[in-house]
């Protein structure tokens with residue numbers, strides 16, 4: 026019995042390897058017929074590859090992606106989830122994804138990164154039956170791919186407004202200069218077209234004279250470099266910081282604590298890391314969205330080829346206003362102005378144009 030199973034497995038393995046080689050290297054797209062082990066209806070079972078473009082630890086969008094898929098699988102016995110961390114070498118991501126998809130084991134690849142759709146287009150050409158759902162990204166018109174973009178302009182608008190209220194306040198670490206700091210791991214369109222412009226626009230709603238000192242680390246893990254940059258930006262007059270830097274952001278928080286500056290934080294509840302320093306946290310409802318997406322996959326309701334945008338009005342981006350890190354440390358007059366502003370955003374009363382990506 027054992028021997029039979031083993032033979033079957035090794036035969037299956039050989040077939041998969043052959044398919045990998047043929048599908049990836051020799052036959053043109055659509056002809057190989059490999060990577061087609063799952064012709065059954067989506068509702069019967071679902072095998073999901075959660076493809077993390079980096080490492081999960083320290084990166085809220087990835088942690089929430091994996092958490093959403095795993096919690097969905099825990100509630101649905103026919104759903105299996107494999108979480109794969111592709112690491113920080115972006116040049117290897119396509120090759121890694123190609124070999125995972127070539128195994129034919131996954132009905133669905135689930136990822137969260139603005140740069141993933143283009144990689145999926147390329148991998149999908151070799152494996153025309155593979156489906157991809159990518160959040161935090163926008164790509165329409167490919168029948169294998171569905172995307173869900175968070176309106177990060179909106180989250181940055183309200184975090185920028187809060188940072189603007191703080192830098193122009195009389196709080197202990199707020200200096201007379203109207204200067205904010207923004208630390209990015211790397212530059213990419215969602216950052217330069219939505220996140221940073223939204224942050225500056227929000228700050229300008231507090232005071233049009235505010236400027237943003239913008240610096241780039243060069244990777245998503247170097248917390249020491251982030252700390253160094255933060256220190257020099259504080260010396261140059263920045264007193265409230267934001268970042269999109271994954272795990273490296275911890276260096277910025279440390280430096281803000283050491284030198285005396287404030288932080289507003291995107292996507293997750295980070296207040297407890299530095300109470301009195303981190304004064305505002307946005308929340309990306311990635312876990313909720315992922316669970317909804319997987320429910321739709323099971324129900325056959327996903328529209329491939331479509332690109333959906335979600336934001337504050339429909340509850341996918343919010344601000345964590347009930348935490349003591351906000352209620353106890355932010356002065357009452359700032360809270361009053363800021364709470365009115367977030368209510369206006371949710372109600373669609375703040376006018377802005379979302380720039381194209």
Ligand code: RBF
Pocket residue numbers: 078079080083084085086087115137138139140161177213215245269270271272292
């Ligand atoms: N965000 C993270 O939190 N950690 C990462 O390691 C990370 N790597 C990224 C790599 C690339 C090439 C791009 C384009 C974005 C990356 N992001 C990362 C950003 C993330 O997908 C998202 O846009 C931001 O977290 C803002 O919501």
